[in-house]
Amino acid sequence: MMRVPSLIPAALFCGAAFAQPADTVLVNGKIHTLDAKATVVEALAIRGERIVALGRFQQVKPLIARKTAVIDLHGRTVIPGLIDSHMHAVRAALSFATEVNWIGAKSIGEALARLHEAARRAKPGGWLIVAGGWTPEQFAEKRRPTQAELTGAAPDHPIYVQLFYGWAMMNPLGFDVLAIKEDKDVPPAGKLERDESGNLTGGIAGNSATITGLFARLPKPSFDEQVEGTKQFFRELNRLGLTGVIDPGGFGMPPANYRALQRVWQNGELTLRVAYSIFGQGRGRELEDDQALTQLLPMGFGDKWLRFNGIGENVAWGVYNVDNPSEAAREQFYQICRWAALQGMALNIHWHHDASVGVVLNTFERVNREIPIWRLRWAIAHLNDASSATLERMKSLGVGWAMQDAGYFEGEQWLKDKGADGARRMPPINTALKIGVHVGAGTDAHRVMSYNPWVALQWMLDGKTVGGHALRGPEETPTREAALRMYTQGSAWFAFAEHERGSLEVGKLADLAVLSKDYFSVPVEEIGSIEAVRTLVGGRLVYWKR
Numbered sequence: 001m002m003r004v005p006s007l008i009p010a011a012l013f014c015g016a017a018f019a020q021p022a023d024t025v026l027v028n029g030k031i032h033t034l035d036a037k038a039t040v041v042e043a044l045a046i047r048g049e050r051i052v053a054l055g056r057f058q059q060v061k062p063l064i065a066r067k068t069a070v071i072d073l074h075g076r077t078v079i080p081g082l083i084d085s086h087m088h089a090v091r092a093a094l095s096f097a098t099e100v101n102w103i104g105a106k107s108i109g110e111a112l113a114r115l116h117e118a119a120r121r122a123k124p125g126g127w128l129i130v131a132g133g134w135t136p137e138q139f140a141e142k143r144r145p146t147q148a149e150l151t152g153a154a155p156d157h158p159i160y161v162q163l164f165y166g167w168a169m170m171n172p173l174g175f176d177v178l179a180i181k182e183d184k185d186v187p188p189a190g191k192l193e194r195d196e197s198g199n200l201t202g203g204i205a206g207n208s209a210t211i212t213g214l215f216a217r218l219p220k221p222s223f224d225e226q227v228e229g230t231k232q233f234f235r236e237l238n239r240l241g242l243t244g245v246i247d248p249g250g251f252g253m254p255p256a257n258y259r260a261l262q263r264v265w266q267n268g269e270l271t272l273r274v275a276y277s278i279f280g281q282g283r284g285r286e287l288e289d290d291q292a293l294t295q296l297l298p299m300g301f302g303d304k305w306l307r308f309n310g311i312g313e314n315v316a317w318g319v320y321n322v323d324n325p326s327e328a329a330r331e332q333f334y335q336i337c338r339w340a341a342l343q344g345m346a347l348n349i350h351w352h353h354d355a356s357v358g359v360v361l362n363t364f365e366r367v368n369r370e371i372p373i374w375r376l377r378w379a380i381a382h383l384n385d386a387s388s389a390t391l392e393r394m395k396s397l398g399v400g401w402a403m404q405d406a407g408y409f410e411g412e413q414w415l416k417d418k419g420a421d422g423a424r425r426m427p428p429i430n431t432a433l434k435i436g437v438h439v440g441a442g443t444d445a446h447r448v449m450s451y452n453p454w455v456a457l458q459w460m461l462d463g464k465t466v467g468g469h470a471l472r473g474p475e476e477t478p479t480r481e482a483a484l485r486m487y488t489q490g491s492a493w494f495a496f497a498e499h500e501r502g503s504l505e506v507g508k509l510a511d512l513a514v515l516s517k518d519y520f521s522v523p524v525e526e527i528g529s530i531e532a533v534r535t536l537v538g539g540r541l542v543y544w545k546r
């Protein structure tokens, strides 16, 4: 930042409107405000945590004083800070300082090199853990690594590599440390894979309970490592222009796992705004847990940095990834929803298939007949094959849709399941916007997807999988502006924050990113490689490219 000497006589600041100079002024940029008229301005002034002026340079010039930091943007593009409407960020952060990350690795060689590098820094005999965020489709080789390759990269360390929630691979040392010899050692549904001669390959196939159970046996980062991981992960998100997330909890996230986040918040060191919900952990006592936990945690409790945002994405285990739940499970789900409505609580729920979404919507409608829910901003996450009829029902209930780039990794599977015509409209982004559903964009990172918002934005605009197959049709492809709106004010809605964030307007929080390339004019295939050169949250510079 450079400081410019004030050329303006002090008397000019005596008027009430311009009584105080700005702390920071951005000049000479293409600042996309995303206000209702999509105004683009060249200059913006910040005082404290808020925007106090924007427009032509002449309009902010009177606010520049000796103490004002003036940032010359050199024509760069500025956007409102990005907000991911569905990222398991609190969990990802806990282990960010201690895990190995394969996000964005373009070949098995590159992935193995990251393991090798991590081994050089790890404690002797320490675990190397890759906890998802990758797919074989991203590798030039289009396959999973072999056990021999893992061992070759780090011979002296136990290694655990997870693929989504259905498969993991460990090296022989890892098997030894966890005493895994046969299928019964990886409950509840694990199968140790074998080659034709019957030798273990290192692969373990199973369901989400298998993989979650296996992961829970790995050593946990210490509290200090969790705090460090949280700070590092949030800076990494800032590097990509993210200034906020809506966090839906996750497997293995009991209340104690929020202590690191709370510590960073207490220390005033958050660089990302987090709105989080309670993910039901105890099967059969979801309602009791919610009731107990929220006695001192009313809806909306917190501040602009850390705020409690209701319950979900697991509301009740009996309807989590269950397309045809029992009567008892449906009734329990209804009781929890009804309780949430009575408390004025937001609720978000994970759902995959349109064919069974009646389980959710019938329940929401039943509750809504007793207690109107449209002010409560309930939301459904995923639902990539949502029909128009479903979106209409969501609209009339005031239920939002948290939409992610799952198709970037899973598009080839969608093509198999739904055919080319089905995949053309997945997810039905423009239909949802036309119907008027609130749509927030995001990633669902980091076990099942990369957290990179630019990869998600590129995918929203070209519909291409990581393997390069273009699947979505132009009829469901939004404009660049519409895509960005979903990733800013669209997501802010889910945290009841669209009046504070998501666009750059006088009075709003100064959450913004200065971009490495012009999102609005670069070829679409370059969007995925955009990053921030500076990110500000509440007027504070939280990231700058050195």
Ligand SMILES: [Zn+2]
Pocket (backbone or CB within 6 Å): 313, 350, 351, 381, 382
């Ligand atoms: Zn989910």
